[in-house]
Amino acid sequence: MISVDVPGKLYIAGEYAVLEPGGAAVLVAVDRYLTVRLRPGTASTRTVTTARTGARPVEMIRRGTETVPAVDDPAIVAALRHVSTAVELIERYAIERGDDLLGFDLEIVSDLDHQSSGRKFGLGSSGAVTVGVIRTLAQAYRFPLDDDALLRLALLTAFAVDPRCSGGDVAASLLGGWISYRSPDRTAVAAMFAGTGVRITDLIEAPWPLLSAHRIPAPRAVCLEVGWSGRPAVSSGLVERLQRAVDDDSTGYSSTGYGHFVGASNACVATLVSALESGDDASAVAAVAAAGALLRAVSSLAGVVVETAELATLRRVAESLGAVAKSSGAGGGDCGIALIDAADAEQLQEEWRAVGIVPLELQVHQSEGLQVKGHSHDDRFAGLR
Structure with missing residues (x-):
């Protein structure tokens, strides 16, 4: 089984302005977590279980180039948009690499909302689930992706679901600690994504206009x-x-x-x-x-x-x-x-x-050793458990 814990986030500064191309923000990752667990399944079956879809697993199926839940309930389809989009992009990348598609059972458990009432704290559940599914499946496929590529893949997922989002929550949940984030030119990214014959490989390796995300020190006193x-x-x-x-x-x-x-x-x-x-x-x-x-x-x-x-x-x-x-x-x-x-x-x-x-009573989630590009991953996210 693969298990990935993803921290929630909070904005420190830059709200609203970060929605503009090149808009800047500072965020922190906090020690409330969303957990994604993956168990191997049959080659043709992929299921997802979350609190939002009830106790029974929901099967994910391919319709043309899209991956969607095999249900007719619009509420469940909407609740699983980030999950299904992440699965779709990961599988497109796997096909580009010539990998066989994997079967799996995904279970998603969140501690980001109020436990008794279910009311949201505002800790970024959509960003966390995006990062969690991307990280988990990337590990399952053993993709050789550094953190820069993982960030772009998670941002592609987030922008495909909501083109207006800044992606700051994704960066904070992926990198941990205090984060300096600058939003990419999403119009330019969307144009790249919509191009004829576009490959996920190219999108996650090419520089994105204006995008920047890196850890910064916390206040000292x-x-x-x-x-x-x-x-x-x-x-x-x-x-x-x-x-x-x-x-x-x-x-x-x-x-x-x-x-x-x-x-x-x-x-x-x-x-x-x-x-x-x-x-x-x-x-x-x-x-x-x-x-x-x-x-x-x-x-x-x-x-x-x-x-x-x-x-x-x-x-x-x-x-x-x-x-x-x-x-x-x-x-x-x-x-x-x-x-x-x-x-x-x-x-x-x-x-x-x-x-x-x-x-x-939140603490800042630290990810020692986790950098934007070319360095080792935090052990929290590192592998099979």
């Missing part, structure tokens, strides 16, 4: 605390509403204003990355504060609620203790983060609880 608002968010809806506001001149929020926001956000992220790499915690904290202020300003101008009342309370409580805090991700619910002196972390958790914010 402050710690990261995470609070859950108790309200799940649907990030795709928030992104669509903000984009409509940007495109609608009647709101008074022009594309020029949005371009200013993207530029300012990218500058904040650049400052944050530089500060972390040089060990300048004070500048890093100031950059996170500026990123939070930018998010609140752009959401106010566009009429999109990023910082809900619960997240505003989370931030103000943290600020009263001298910390810097902001919403994490698209907002509208889910989590907020705080950078605070370790000596004050316990008090922050207590005060959050008093106002209905749930502290999530």
Whole structure:
């Protein structure tokens, strides 16, 4: 059996702006995991079992060049989009290499959501399942793929399912630790992907315009605390509403204003990355504060609620203790983060609880030895168990 544990993610800075070509963000991988287990099956049968599809396995079948669930239930088909797309791309790559297709039974178990209610924390389940299936099947086929190629293969999967996503969650779940990420030109990637006779081999080996992803140091003198608002968010809806506001001149929020926001956000992220790499915690904290202020300003101008009342309370409580805090991700619910002196972390958790914010005792998932390209993999993801 092959078993792969994939960490969830949280955004530190760069939300929304990272959706633009070359948009930058900083994320962290956290120690809540999605696990993908693979058992060998017969050569002609591939099944998937997840909590979203019930207890019984769902068979995956090929229809022409596509891989799809062999069910008529639209909800199950939708729930398995990332899985089926990952399987399809892996099998296309296997065929290109001249490999026989494998039969397998995949089981996917997630600890990324609230265990009793099933409500989402916002830790990036779609990115984690994409990375998990890609890594697991790449191991099963014994593909000689470095981490740069695995990242591109996982991003191809994510973009095929949702062309609007940034891919930052994929990079964080694949690389671990604190991550500096720059979004590729997805239009250019889509054009490459749609070309006549396109080969997966070429797509994962060729450079992608603007794409960058690498690990960076964590802050040295402050710690990261995470609070859950108790309200799940649907990030795709928030992104669509903000984009409509940007495109609608009647709101008074022009594309020029949005371009200013993207530029300012990218500058904040650049400052944050530089500060972390040089060990300048004070500048890093100031950059996170500026990123939070930018998010609140752009959401106010566009009429999109990023910082809900619960997240505003989370931030103000943290600020009263001298910390810097902001919403994490698209907002509208889910989590907020705080950078605070370790000596004050316990008090922050207590005060959050008093106002209905749930502290999530998360640690940063470290993947020692896992690099973007040409180095050894983390043992956590390394092989058969």
